[in-house]
Amino acid sequence: MAVPSSTELDVYLVGGAVRDQLLGRTEGDRDWVVVGATPEDMRARGFQQVGRDFPVFLHPETREEYALARTERKVAPGYLGFQVHAAPDVTLEEDLRRRDLTINAIARDAQGALIDPWGGLDDLKQRILRHVSAAFSEDPLRVLRLARFAARFPDFTVAPETEILCRRIVDAGELATLPPERVWNEVARALVAERPSRFFEVLRSVGALARLAPEIDRLWGVPQRADYHPEIDTGIHVMQAIDYAAARHWPLATCFAVLTHDLGKGETPADVLPAHHAHEARSVRLAKALAERWRVPRDAAELAALVAAEHGNLGRLHEMRPATIHDVLHRCDVLRRPERFAAVLDACQADCESRRPVGRPESEGPKFTARPLAERAAAAMRSVDAGGIAQQLAAKGQQRRIREELRRLRVEAIRAVLAADRPAQAADPSATDAG
Numbered sequence: 001m002a003v004p005s006s007t008e009l010d011v012y013l014v015g016g017a018v019r020d021q022l023l024g025r026t027e028g029d030r031d032w033v034v035v036g037a038t039p040e041d042m043r044a045r046g047f048q049q050v051g052r053d054f055p056v057f058l059h060p061e062t063r064e065e066y067a068l069a070r071t072e073r074k075v076a077p078g079y080l081g082f083q084v085h086a087a088p089d090v091t092l093e094e095d096l097r098r099r100d101l102t103i104n105a106i107a108r109d110a111q112g113a114l115i116d117p118w119g120g121l122d123d124l125k126q127r128i129l130r131h132v133s134a135a136f137s138e139d140p141l142r143v144l145r146l147a148r149f150a151a152r153f154p155d156f157t158v159a160p161e162t163e164i165l166c167r168r169i170v171d172a173g174e175l176a177t178l179p180p181e182r183v184w185n186e187v188a189r190a191l192v193a194e195r196p197s198r199f200f201e202v203l204r205s206v207g208a209l210a211r212l213a214p215e216i217d218r219l220w221g222v223p224q225r226a227d228y229h230p231e232i233d234t235g236i237h238v239m240q241a242i243d244y245a246a247a248r249h250w251p252l253a254t255c256f257a258v259l260t261h262d263l264g265k266g267e268t269p270a271d272v273l274p275a276h277h278a279h280e281a282r283s284v285r286l287a288k289a290l291a292e293r294w295r296v297p298r299d300a301a302e303l304a305a306l307v308a309a310e311h312g313n314l315g316r317l318h319e320m321r322p323a324t325i326h327d328v329l330h331r332c333d334v335l336r337r338p339e340r341f342a343a344v345l346d347a348c349q350a351d352c353e354s355r356r357p358v359g360r361p362e363s364e365g366p367k368f369t370a371r372p373l374a375e376r377a378a379a380a381m382r383s384v385d386a387g388g389i390a391q392q393l394a395a396k397g398q399q400r401r402i403r404e405e406l407r408r409l410r411v412e413a414i415r416a417v418l419a420a421d422r423p424a425q426a427a428d429p430s431a432t433d434a435g
Contacts, residue, residue, distance in 0.1 A: 009045070010035040011066070012092055012107040012115065019103050022124055023153075032059075032066040033095055033107065036088045042066070054084040069095040072135070093117045100142045101149065102130050123159075130159035137165050140174035144186035144212075147202035151193035158202060166206040175211045183212060184294040191255040196246050197239035215286045216259070218266040223274040230357045232274075234265045237355065244354040244362065250346055253300035257307040257347040260287035264308070283308035303340060306332060307347040314348050317370045317377070322415040325377050326407065334378040335386075341378060345371050373421055380413035 017030040034042070039055050047057035047066060055068040070086035071094050092115060096105040102120040109115060118132045129149055136142055143166045150158060169175070190199035200216065203209040209217040220235030231237050238259065245258045264282025268275075287308045291301035313320075313328045320328070334341045345368075352368040389409065390402050 008110075009037055009041070012109055014096070014107045015099070015104050018106045018108050018114070019120075019124070021108075022106070022121070030064055032064060033069050033092065034066050035069045035090070035092050035095070037068060038088055039068070042068070055086050070098070071095070072098050072138075097133055098135055099132055100136060100139075100145055102132050103149075105132050127153070127156045128159050129153070129156050129162065131162045131165055134165070136162070137169050140169050140178055141182055141186070143169055143175065143206065143208050144178075144183065144203070147199045147208070148186050148190045148193065150202045151190045151196050151199035154195035154198050158205075163206055166208065170207045170211060175208060180293060180295045184296060187294065188252055188256075191242065191259065192246055192249070192252055194246070196242045196255065196259075200239065213290060215263045215266060215290055219262070222265050222268065224265070224276065225274045229355055230360075231355060234262060236358060238262055240354040240356070241350045245347070245350040247362075248346075248350075250350075251343070253297075253303045254343045254346050254350075256291075256296060256300045257304040257343070258350045260290060260304045261307050261311050261347060261351055263287055263290070280309050280312050303343055303347070306340075307344055310344065311348045311351055314345070314374055315352060315368075315370050317373050318421075322411045322418055325414050325418075326381065326411045329374070329378055329381060335382060338378070338382075345374055373417070376417045376421065377414045380417050381410040384409045384413055 012033045012035070013030060014033045015031045017027045020027045039049060039057075042055070042057045043049060046060035048060065049055060049057050050065075054070050057066045057068075058064070059066060068086040069090040069092060070084055071090055072084055092107060096107060096115075096117060099105040102118045102123045104120070105116075105118045106120040107115040114121070119130075123130050129146060131142075131146075146158065146162065146166065150156060187199075190196050193199065200209060203212065204217060204220070216235075216238070219238055220233060222234040223232050224234055224237065226232055229237055231240060238261075241258045241261075242255060245255045260283065262279065262283060263286035264279035264284075265276045267282050267286070268279060284305050287304045288301065290296075291304060296304075310328060310332055314332075317325055317328070329341075332341050332344055349368040349371060352370075353365045354362070356362065356365040384406060386406055389405055393399060393402050393405060
């Protein structure tokens with residue numbers, strides 16, 4: 001923690017690094033607070049100033065961030081409506097008071113002693129997520145941060161008074177001031193956390209999910225056929241599926257596709273429930289709208305739309321004719337995008353294998369037996385020598401037949417796969433669709 005000067009600064013390690021040390025977790029980035037200093041003091045010691053709204057500096061050797069102790073005062077609506085005061089007379093306790101949760105408001109000094117003016121140590125022991133002060137309500141982004149910490153630390157509960165504060169923020173319409181990029185950043189980090197379902201459950205419990213993603217919020221209470229979905233409730237199904245994906249450390253794009261694959265079930269007419277015919281097309285439309293609203297990266301948005309469209313078909317490959325299987329895989333672009341097709345199958349696997357009665361272990365879910373067939377069928381399509389066929393037909397002046405002939409040969413290659421696969425399928429009737 002030494003700084004390049006003969007005059008020592010009053011420096012404290014703060015926030016997540018201290019919290020994770022105390023929890024025995026791997027530390028992420030380390031943040032430092034400097035008390036009693038001015039920007040001139042920092043620059044004189046070789047620190048590089050990078051903060052525009054408040055003084056933040058990069059250490060000249062470690063490049064870690066050092067911020068001057070500061071206070072904040074709400075002066076306008078939204079997450080940017082703050083007046084920042086950074087001065088040598090701001091104390092460490094005052095700086096820690098402006099932080100979101102007590103577990104993030106613990107500091108450690110140069111000798112290793114802990115400074116805990118807001119009860120963070122007790123809340124760590126009791127596994128409670130609690131706001132530091134009423135100032136929590138001044139920043140609407142903290143509602144999402146709270147939910148994200150619930151996903152990262154799923155054995156922690158949210159303090160009742162903190163839930164009340166979050167509801168007040170939601171009811172005041174403050175979430176509408178958040179830029180889409182800030183919302184997506186929190187969602188993205190939550191989707192790859194230890195238990196992403198907690199993020200959405202906390203948001204839902206305080207009314208925030210209905211404001212941020214009504215497409216997701218309306219899934220709870222929508223029934224599904226119990227023979228396909230023992231968990232019955234669509235919202236519960238999607239939560240089990242995203243937890244399944246996160247547990248396997250799959251990429252963010254895959255996790256987002258799992259989150260959105262069944263959005264269309266929230267618009268199924270009540271008179272046809274628990275059936276969800278043609279929900280895939282509705283899911284595509286809603287997934288695209290949500291991705292656009294949150295400004296989701298293109299790769300994740302495209303994967304989500306593809307999974308929403310084809311997850312039901314990919315789960316029923318064993319029931320299809322070779323030509324139909326070909327057309328499904330062709331729409332998935334398996335020849336040009338094999339890596340993306342693998343991600344599609346991952347998402348379909350999460351949809352299928354996460355199905356089980358509430359509270360039962362994941363091992364009791366069905367197996368996604370359509371995956372081996374999909375992979376073998378895709379390999380069969382790739383085995384056709386497209387370049388050679390094109391050259392032969394071109395030499396005969398039959399260029400117009402190239403596409404038709406390639407499709408015929410690929411269908412025949414899939415037919416050969418099915419001939420070898422279906423006897424084994426007859427002996428193993430455990431395959432389920434991925435609807």
